[in-house]
Amino acid sequence: MINNKHKLTHLAKKFVIQKIGYPSIIISIILTSLLGYAEIKYWINISKQQNKIINQQINIFFNLTLKQLRKLEVFFESKSLNDLTTSQISLPSFADNLFILDKKYRPIYVYPEDHKIPYLNLIFDNFNKKVAYSRLYYSINLNKLAFAILDNARAKYSYLVEMDIDVFQKSIQKLVETQKKEILIVTDNYGNVIASSLPHLLDIQENINYLKFFKKLKKNKNIFYISIFNSSPYFIFGENFGHYQVIRLIKPINIVLPLIYILLITSLILISLNIYFGISINNFIYKTISKHVNRFSEILDSSLDNKFIVKNLNKLKSETKFKELDIVIRKLIYYLNKLNIFEETLKEKNQDLEFLLNNLPMWIWYLNDPTTFGIINKNLADFFGLNIHSYIYQKIPFERLSSQELTEATKRENKYLFEKGKTIKVKRWFTNKNGQKRLIAITKQPIFDEKGQVKQAICFGLDITENYLQEEKRKQLEEQLRRMQKMEAIGTLSSGIAHHFSNLLQAIYSYLNILKRSQNNIDKNIFEKIDEQIKKGKSLVQSLLAATHKTPEEFEIFELNKFIQQILDIIQSSYPKNIKIKSYIEQTKLYINGNQGLLEQAILNITNNAKDVLKTKTQAEINITIASETINKQNYIKIKISDNGPGIPSKHQNKVFEPFFTTKDIGKGTGLGLYLTYQIIKMHKGKINFITNNKGTTFIIYLPQSNPPTYPKTNNSYLPKPPFSATILTIEDEELILDGVKDFLEDKGLKVIGAKDGEQGLELFYKLQNKLDIVILDLGLPGIPGKEILTKITKYSSNIKIIVCSGYHHHEIAKNPQKFKVSAFLSKPYELEDLYKVILKILEVEQ
Incomplete structure (x- = not known):
């Protein structure tokens, strides 16, 4: 018992020193530091508020002068500078000198004439071409501190106006003079003092470029540090407002002195508490608690669970008559019960968190390292058909999650995430367990430890397939709308061109008829050739209108055999000699009800495309075959146009008949040829398709066959x-x-x-x-x-x-x-x- 008493006395002294003495010293240091920091922070905040008032005062002056400059601009923009006379110029009250500059800031007008232009590189260095720009500087014209306004808003000129800032300087000086405990200096961007609470700086307009804090402030937006000024240490706080700087200096004693008083009072209080607690604990040990220590120790040393310890402590509490020990036991029982409740609550929270993770409509997973899962949620596991409990804290089964290409990309991403510690955002297509492809937007966020190293990473995946498909559909609709607008514009233009061209052809028709009725001996073949060309011109108009469905359906029954032969004559005489033109035309006369000009253009559009791809081939061929064919008891004329070129690439095959689609260089193709061909064939109630491979392309056209005309033409x-x-x-x-x-x-x-x-x-x-x-x-x-x-x-x-x-x-x-x-x-x-x-x-x- 005595041994326990001495042990407790020793522990009590150690407790007083370690638990009360040392913390008291630490608390004193921390409290003093916090108060010092708070005092400095308070001084900086007050300084910022006062600087804000100075800034507002300066900005009001700048804005007022800029508004007046706008009026001056209106006057000069409406006048010719060459015609202006001195009597016409009346500078506003805010301006002393005026310089009008070109866009390279060279003077083209000076008023008054005897004034020298300031050195612009000094005034407007680092000019950032904003709408208006202002800069304080020392004026060689006014021989005092002034500031210039350069306006760059207009396209013709820029305006440089100098003005005296005496009124402005006096208003700022009044704000500065209110400072009592600190030194306040307001300077321009070149170190000239505008206002100061130190009279000697203000009287001589001293340039303070040599001071260390001014050099630092020119490079930074604000500064705060301790330095020597006028042979005394100062806290220095400065703010750079671009065109001017505000610097505040205060002696450390003005901030530290209140802290010394607080530290002394705190130390006295803590010393008194140390003495009181030391005496109280010793008395308590000697008079009360020592006889119960052994039993209390036995209970606490028990290796049984919390419930047994609580039960025995309750017995000890009912037996003891000492209030202090009873309080200790009560506290210990209370915390043991709290511990039990906390364990139950933690278990419930874990269940809630697991429910939340597994029911969020997204993938969630942790990475312990680039190749190992921490945890994964149910959505991710279900997507790939994984057992969620089999892969927690296990290696990532890359082979089951994605293809080899995606596997390598994912490994590189995870390695980069853990090495660089930067967030990764990607969008990737994954295949689920049912074989469906889904687009997933993935975000991987690193989690850092206390050393700044990546400890883990939390990852999220959101299925954005539907949004992606809707966006793609929207883009397709927008593209269709743009094409429709292009076609509408072409239709309007075509209509106007067709009207004027038709008038020209009509005039030619009229005079051709006059020539036919004249008595001159002119070869009739000439009339027939002119008449044929006019008809071709009319067909050209109809072809132009066919692109926008604005052509009249002027059809006639004609013999297709003869018509195709005429097209073959054109091709053979105009195409390169390396291209052989072969044809097979059925001997039986075939008739069609259609427009010869439109059908000629449709066929030539196909053969011209073949010519373009064959022009560099040594043994090139174009084959044209005409034959009749019966499909579902309907007689058709089948036209096959083949070439032995390289074929149409698969990526282009579904776009062949689309308007404005072309693989030719700019200026060599409009993308309307095959589109017009498709429209013309459709207009003739026919069908067109194609077969293509690496050995060539064949276009197949079906046109309804007609009976021969049964009525003779009228003899005009x-x-x-x-x-x-x-x-x-x-x-x-x-x-x-x-x-x-x-x-x-x-x-x-x-x-x-x-x-x-x-x-x-x-x-x-x-x-x-x-x-x-x-x-x-x-x-x-x-x-x-x-x-x-x-x-x-x-x-x-x-x-x-x-x-x-x-x-x-x-x-x-x-x-x-x-x-x-x-x-x-x-x-x-x-x-x-x-x-x-x-x-x-x-x-x-x-x-």
Whole structure:
């Protein structure tokens, strides 16, 4: 018992020294440090707030001067600098000197004239080309500290304005002079003192470039350190505001002195507590606790569980009469019970965390190292078909998670993550246990230990497949919309070109008919060749409109054999000699109902593509085969166009008939050739496809076969003349067309009155309406549009017969003439005999 008493006395002294004495010293040091840090922090915060007021004062002055400069700019931007005189210039109150600079900051105007331009490199060094730029400097013109405003907002000039800052300097000086315990200095960017609480610095405008803290502040946004100034140590705090700096200096004694008082008081309190606790513990040991120590020790040394210890401690607590020991036992029982509760709670929390991880709609896993799992959640395990408990803290089964390529990439990523400690974000396609591919966005975040080394990594994976597919679909729709807009623009342009080109062809038609009726001995073959070229021009217009579905369906039944032979003649005479053209055309005459010009373009588009890929081949061939074929009791003409080129790459095969798709260089292909071919074949109710490999490409076209025409063509040379002289009003703005129509119809015995625009046409109609039999109206008129003239004529007289002629083939009147009370619609260019036939039909003359 005595031995235990001495041990407890020794432990008590050791307890007082280690648990109370040492901590008291440490607490004193920490408390003093914290208070010192708080005192310095408080001084810095107060300094920042006061600096903010100075900054606001300076910015207000800058902003006011910039607003006035804007007014000055408006004056000079509206004037010519060469024409300005000195009397016209009146500088605003804020400015002393004005310099107008070009965009390279060279002076082109100086006011007043005798002033020297400042050294711009000094004023505007590191100029960052913002809208407006201001800089404090020492002015050689004002011979004092000033600042310049350079405005770069306008495209023509920049403006450099110098102004005295006496008023500004005095307002800043008032703020500075309020400082009592510290030194405050405000300088420009070159070390010139603007304001200071030290009078000698202000009086001589001393340049402080030599001071160490100013040199540091020019390189940093702010500084704080201890240094010697005027032979005394100071805490120095400075802020760099770009164009000026604010430096504050305070002696350490002003901050440290309060801390010394606090440290003395704290030390006295802690010494008193040490003495009190030492005496109290010794008395308690000698008078009360020693006789129960052995039993208490036996209970605590027991190797049994917490519940047994709590049970025996309760017995000891009921037996003892000592309050202090009872409190200790109660505390010990309380903490033992808390420990039991904590263990149960921790178990529940682990269950909750496991539930949360396994039910989040994403992958979650830990990495203990680049190749070892920590834990994985249920979503990740289910995706790959893994047993979640078999892979916790086990090697990563790379072979089951991804392909060899993905495995290598994942290993490199994990190694980089643990070596560099940088977050990794990637998107990768993975195949799940059902064989479905899913796009997963993966984020791998390193976890660092106390030494800054990567200890573990937490990783997340989110399935973004649906978002990706929706984004891809959106991009496809946007691309389709862009193509539709391009086609619409081309359609509008094509329509306008077709109209004007049709007018030109119509004028040629008119004069060709005049030549045919003349008495000159001209070879008729020449007429036929010109007529053939005009028809080709008309087909070209229709081809141009075919790209946008704005072409009229002017079809005729013709012999395809002869038509193909003509195309072969063109190819053989124009293609390079290294390309052999071979053909097989069925002997039986084959007929088709179609447009020769459009079909010629469709076939040439295919052969031209073949020519381009074969031009460098030594033994190149293009084969064209024509034969009839019956499919589902329907007779078709099968056209095969083959070449022995390299074939179409697989990545391009699904884009062959798309508009604007081309593999040719810029300027060598439009990407519209095969697209137009597809549209033309579709317009003829046919089908087109292709077969391709590395030995060549074959395009196969099916066109519906027609029966031979059963009616003879009308002989235009024997068209009858009307039995009476009908009067026709022709409204046409193209003079060549008007003259040609007039001469032709008057030669047929008709009376023709011409009008060159809508206004003249309406005037003649109102004047001669009772004498007119027919009105021939062009839609594309200057001034009053043709459609408006048509509305006025039909509204005024419902019995008048109207023939509408236009190069706008897709016009709504062409589709339904009767709806607009029109007797006939003729698309330009038309043959004058066709116009005459329509007139005879309207006049009810048998042809």
